[in-house]
Amino acid sequence: MNAQGTNFDSEFNLQANGKTLSLKKPVVMGILNLTPDSFYDGGTLLSEKELLVKAEKHLKEGAGILDIGAVSTKPNAAEVGENVELARLLPALKLLRKEFPNFFISVDTYRSKVAIGAANEGADIINDISGGTFDTQMFDVVGKLKLPYILMHIQGTPQTMQQNPQYKNMVTDVFDFFTQQIKLAQQSGIEQLILDVGFGFGKNLEHNYELLAQLKKFEGHKFPLLAGVSRKSMINKVLHTKPENALNGTTVINTIALLNGANILRVHDVKEAIEAIQLVNEYCLNQS
Numbered sequence: 001m002n003a004q005g006t007n008f009d010s011e012f013n014l015q016a017n018g019k020t021l022s023l024k025k026p027v028v029m030g031i032l033n034l035t036p037d038s039f040y041d042g043g044t045l046l047s048e049k050e051l052l053v054k055a056e057k058h059l060k061e062g063a064g065i066l067d068i069g070a071v072s073t074k075p076n077a078a079e080v081g082e083n084v085e086l087a088r089l090l091p092a093l094k095l096l097r098k099e100f101p102n103f104f105i106s107v108d109t110y111r112s113k114v115a116i117g118a119a120n121e122g123a124d125i126i127n128d129i130s131g132g133t134f135d136t137q138m139f140d141v142v143g144k145l146k147l148p149y150i151l152m153h154i155q156g157t158p159q160t161m162q163q164n165p166q167y168k169n170m171v172t173d174v175f176d177f178f179t180q181q182i183k184l185a186q187q188s189g190i191e192q193l194i195l196d197v198g199f200g201f202g203k204n205l206e207h208n209y210e211l212l213a214q215l216k217k218f219e220g221h222k223f224p225l226l227a228g229v230s231r232k233s234m235i236n237k238v239l240h241t242k243p244e245n246a247l248n249g250t251t252v253i254n255t256i257a258l259l260n261g262a263n264i265l266r267v268h269d270v271k272e273a274i275e276a277i278q279l280v281n282e283y284c285l286n287q288s
Contacts, residue, residue, distance in 0.1 A: 012224045012263060014104065014148045014192060016124035021064055021104050023224050025281065026258055028273045029065040029106065029266040030058030031230065032096075034088045035072040035080075051092055052099060059103060061270040065125065066100070068093060069108030073129050073201075085114055090121055097122035106150070112137040119145045125194075129154055129201060131181050143189030150194045150226060151185060153177050155202025165202045170210045171217060174198075178221055194264065196226040199234060208234040212253065215260035227257035228266035251276050 012023035021027065032055060055066055070088035071080045089107065096105055106125035107118040112135045115126045127150040132138045142149045153174045155165050167173045174197055185193060195218055197211045218225055229235065235249035236242060251272050254265050258280040267273045 014125070014194075016104070016147050016192075017122060019102065019104060019124065023263045026262060026277045027064035027264050028062060028270050028277070029067045029226070029264055030055075030061075030063035030270045031266060031268050032058070032066055032068045032092075033072075034068065034070040034092055048092075048095055051095065055096055055100065058270045059100065062274040063103075063270045065104040065106050065264070066096065067106040067108055067125075067127060067266060068096065069127075071109070073108075082111055082113060085109065085111065086117055089114065090117055093118055093121045093123060110134040110138070112141040115141050115145065119147060124148070125150060128152060129198070131177070132185060133181075139185050139188035139190060143185070146189075146191070148192035148194060149185065149190050150196055151178070151181055152196035152201065152226075153198040162202070162204075165204055165207060167207065170203075170207050171214045174211065175218065175220070178218065182221060182223070193223045194226050195221060195223050196228060196266075199227070199229050200232045205234060205237050212256055212260065215257060215262065219261050224263035225261055226264040226266055227254065227262040229253045229257065230265075230267040230269070247272060255280060 014021040014023065032051065058066060068089065070085045093105065093107065104124045105122065106127045107115070107123040108127045108129070109115055109118065110128050110130040115138065118126070125148045126142050126145070128138060129152045131151045131153055133154070156163070178195055182193060197215065197218060199208050199211065203211065215225065215227070230250050231243040231246040235246045235253060239246070239249050241249065247269055250267065250269065254267070254273055255276045257265065258277060265273045265277070
């Protein structure tokens with residue numbers, strides 16, 4: 001385990017492997033899916049050339065982080081074994097690390113052994129959709145790695161999460177989940193946390209928009225917030241679009257998320273997210 005990191009300062013600096021990324025202004029995380037079955041772009045990055053072209057495009061358009069995942073977590077996604085995930089992920093990560101040594105690379109996994117393998121290949125962030133609930137070893141592993149950790153809320157699993165999600169109080173339940181998991185993560189030595197309310201992960205349409213409207217409440221935990229809404233069903237169900245036609249809707253929801261406190265936008269389309277950040281920044285600068 002060769003990763004190194006330190007505490008956030010007051011401006012939310014991410015630190016890993018000798019690199020620093022400031023979140024004083026919002027940052028874009030560009031998605032790189034290695035899966036054949038992701039809901040929007042599955043099967044599009046099956047060669048090294050395709051992967052490098054897409055990664056370079058993300059970075060040229062202004063992404064501060066590349067997020068690479070080898071297991072689809074869309075609703076009802078087929079389960080993929082750990083060995084398959086590693087076989088897909090590690091060669092691609094090694095290639096990206098070699099080609100883009102100075103950029104932050106996040107690995108989307110909920111398995112501690114995959115997190116270890118990814119860290120050994122130079123990953124800078126562990127992005128766990130389960131917030132430490134799928135693998136009881138994850139917190140201890142990340143605590144030892146000293147990497148930034150994205151702690152996401154999910155109800156159920158990708159196979160069950162959209163069957164009939166229920167909450168006593170949407171925002172309070174998610175807030176309390178973070179309170180509990182933050183404490184456990186910190187007890188395991190995790191110092192750099194990023195919170196993701198998990199739009200679409202065990203939430204219906206009303207749940208998603210309630211979380212979006214009240215996103216700012218989660219600033220109470222004093223950690224940066226990630227919003228991942230790109231081309232999701234919370235857009236398509238309202239606009240009667242499909243993921244391939246949901247870019248405009250994504251930009252609108254990203255803009256609302258930024259106004260409500262998002263520090264990181266996880267997206268398929270970097271250029272448009274960067275433009276949203278630029279416009280929101282200008283708007284905020286001119287508020288009286």
